[in-house]
Amino acid sequence: KAGVTxxxxxxxxxxxxxxxxxxxxxxxxRSVSWYQQTPGQGLQFLFEYFSETQRNKGNFPGRxxxxxxxxxxxxxxxxxxxxxxxxxxxxxxRTAEAYEQYFGPGTRLTVT
Amino acid sequence: xxxxxQSQPEMSVQEAETVTLSCTYDTSESDYYLFWYxxxxxxQMILVIRQEAYKQQNATENRFSVNFQKAAKSFxxxxxxxxxxxxxxxxxxxxxxGNQFYFGTGTSLTVIP
Numbered sequence: 001k002a003g004v005t006x007x008x009x010x011x012x013x014x015x016x017x018x019x020x021x022x023x024x025x026x027x028x029x030r031s032v033s034w035y036q037q038t039p040g041q042g043l044q045f046l047f048e049y050f051s052e053t054q055r056n057k058g059n060f061p062g063r064x065x066x067x068x069x070x071x072x073x074x075x076x077x078x079x080x081x082x083x084x085x086x087x088x089x090x091x092x093x094r095t096a097e098a099y100e101q102y103f104g105p106g107t108r109l110t111v112t
Numbered sequence: 113x114x115x116x117x118q119s120q121p122e123m124s125v126q127e128a129e130t131v132t133l134s135c136t137y138d139t140s141e142s143d144y145y146l147f148w149y150x151x152x153x154x155x156q157m158i159l160v161i162r163q164e165a166y167k168q169q170n171a172t173e174n175r176f177s178v179n180f181q182k183a184a185k186s187f188x189x190x191x192x193x194x195x196x197x198x199x200x201x202x203x204x205x206x207x208x209x210g211n212q213f214y215f216g217t218g219t220s221l222t223v224i225p
Contacts (some may be wrong), residue, residue, distance in 0.1 A: 043215040103157035
């Protein structure tokens, strides 16, 4: 089975712009979670989607949003980018029954 | 909310030796899961091992094993016969529902040839 894929792998944006990141989960996985990883804050949970519904959300401002499509692919959007949004954004998927998550390679976002 | 603490920012081990990475957690839930993930320099997070809290038996995956002390809320990872490929950042994580994971700050493991 193919693993979790994320596109793009690298992205450079300017402050004030918006960005959309994409995540394709492992086939058969209906849950997709997003994390922000930074050297200072570590891994922080953004949100989790299951069957197109957001089930859980971390403590991030409303500029961070996401959605999930019927094929379980998910997108994450960040509007009005700030310098502090520079991070590695990780996506993880799992089945409905299992608890372990499988991560994608991440998207490295740099905001200048 | 749950918290996960990794008190060792960096560890090193000689190749072929054994090393133990520490992790403590705090949760009010009675049913939860614990995990160790490995993140090599390539950045892909890889699941190393998982432990269900209701199981008393410590999980083992080849050279990786855990010491799960539920009363002490401790979940350490032991790597036996360390190999150069084990060099990575190791994250301890907990989850009670599977919907949200709580991660520790990580331990950077160096393997010395």
